[in-house]
Amino acid sequence: MSVTVRVWVQRIGVTALWIAAILLWRNHQTSNDLSTTEVGQRFLDNVGSEWWGVLAYIGVYLLRPLVLFPASVLTVMGGILFGPWLGVAVVVVAANASAMVAYGVGRLLGGSDTDDQAAVAEASSDDRQSFITAWSRRLREHSFETVFVMRLLFLPYDLVSYACGALRIRWAPFLAATALGSLPGTVSFVLLGASLERVDQGIDGVNPWAIVISVAIFVVSIVISRVLRKRQP
Structure with a gap:
């Protein structure tokens, strides 16, 4: 089996498993008539103050990007379960680990290193390159700075992770930028939680000071992301 055929078999297999996981999860929600917050509340009710709660929470967070469950809801749940201090620590570990899961899937589905080099060369020689092409090139050449700005801008968490994996940017700057750039958002949502x-009680139960602090952090x-974007080459 040639390398090209093997790569495409791998991509088809990973895509099929990924789609199957999403469909099974959506079917579970639909058949039980559960909203996203109701699913979260069921998890909270089952975990409660159990000693294994941290492990269960991290495990669910690792699976989250595979079924596209909102990271924001799970982060708020971290604040409800573990409080502000432990909550931030647990969510930082869980969120960054889940980002690496999505990055890994994206890498399996992306092109080879040879394809990436060809794409960069083509982008460099085309004066009329599209926004997506320009952004892809920026991600490859200035990985840490670009991912850091995207995280500060609160761009879709999983989309960024999958895209970075597919573009095969180096994992170390991706993880470092994700950890630092996601921290303000993590603190904001954990404080809200x-x-x-309860995760399904709505905004009525939120402490006003938590809202003020979260908005200020946001x-x-x-502002920081805007400043950094202007300074990028």
């Missing part, structure tokens, strides 16, 4: 008793994050 820590002021709640605004600062956006």
